[in-house]
Amino acid sequence: QITLKESGPTLVEPTQTLTLTCTFSGFSLRSTGMGVGWIRQPPGKALEWLAVIFWDDDERYSPSLNSRLTITKDTSETQVVLRMTNMDPVDTATYYCAHIWFGSGFGYWGQGTLVTVSS
Amino acid sequence: DIQMTQSPSSLSASVGDRVTITCRASQGIRNDLGWYQQKPGKAPKRLIHAASSLQSGVPSRFSGSGSGTEFTLTISSLQPEDFATYYCLQHNSYPYTFGQGTKVEIK
Numbered sequence: 432q433i434t435l436k437e438s439g440p441t442l443v444e445p446t447q448t449l450t451l452t453c454t455f456s457g458f459s460l461r462s463t464g465m466g467v468g469w470i471r472q473p474p475g476k477a478l479e480w481l482a483v484i485f486w487d488d489d490e491r492y493s494p495s496l497n498s499r500l501t502i503t504k505d506t507s508e509t510q511v512v513l514r515m516t517n518m519d520p521v522d523t524a525t526y527y528c529a530h531i532w533f534g535s536g537f538g539y540w541g542q543g544t545l546v547t548v549s550s
Numbered sequence: 551d552i553q554m555t556q557s558p559s560s561l562s563a564s565v566g567d568r569v570t571i572t573c574r575a576s577q578g579i580r581n582d583l584g585w586y587q588q589k590p591g592k593a594p595k596r597l598i599h600a601a602s603s604l605q606s607g608v609p610s611r612f613s614g615s616g617s618g619t620e621f622t623l624t625i626s627s628l629q630p631e632d633f634a635t636y637y638c639l640q641h642n643s644y645p646y647t648f649g650q651g652t653k654v655e656i657k
Contacts, residue, residue, distance in 0.1 A: 468646075478586075478594065478637055480646040493645045494551070527593055535600070536584040536641045540593040 433457035435467070435528050435541035442547050449515045449546060452505075453528030457539075460486050460508050464533040467511040469502065471524040472543075479524075484511060485533060520548045552576050552640055556649025562657040569625040571652045573638035578618045582642035585614055585623045588651075589634045597636075598623065628654070 439451035458465055468483035482492045482502040492500050501514040525545045529537035553576040563569050581601035586594035596605050598614035601621055611626045625632055633656055638649040
């Protein structure tokens with residue numbers, strides 16, 4: 432059974448760096464084809480893909496946020512970390528991590544975590 | 551970037567109605583498309599993968615079709631638990647892109 436859960440701060444100040452952790456079980460990021468991605472959703476708005484990392488360390492980012500994002504695999508290989516620099520109130524959103532098998536899209540999602548950017 | 555144009559943005563329907571939602575891709579994406587259902591305060595749930603394959607455990611009243619640039623999600627007989635927002639997602643090329651969503655409301 433694949434499960435994922437996001438963790439991190441619920442409130443960050445403008446210009447700060449957001450660090451979110453996705454802790455997962457039920458699959459290994461050492462296995463061919465496996466990946467974890469991040470998606471966000473501002474209140475009342477649509478879903479937006481942010482980044483993904485695969486078993487072979489391939490990393491991909493949304494071009495509109497590329498300069499602000501970093502996705503990494505934890506050495507334990509049961510966690511994936513997303514960092515977003517220079518946070519702004521428009522980045523207020525629920526952030527989801529999700530499992531992806533290469534070529535198949537996001538099949539399993541975490542519950543999401545709401546991050547508010549405010550001073 | 552591949553743009554996913556989803557329509558309609560909202561619709562009102564009654565229990566038992568047949569509902570169709572469409573996503574159009576700005577360029578061909580083969581069948582690299584999924585459909586998701588999202589209820590308020592919950593994470594999206596995938597209903598359809600590979601454009602037309604029903605996710606395990608999803609009721610058979612949901613179906614998907616299409617390939618290339620035109621895709622459809624159909625709910626054959628709308629049930630009370632189906633009132634939600636639906637999204638398509640293309641994962642053919644980066645950046646992955648979602649449609650803008652279709653909110654299905656009770657008439």
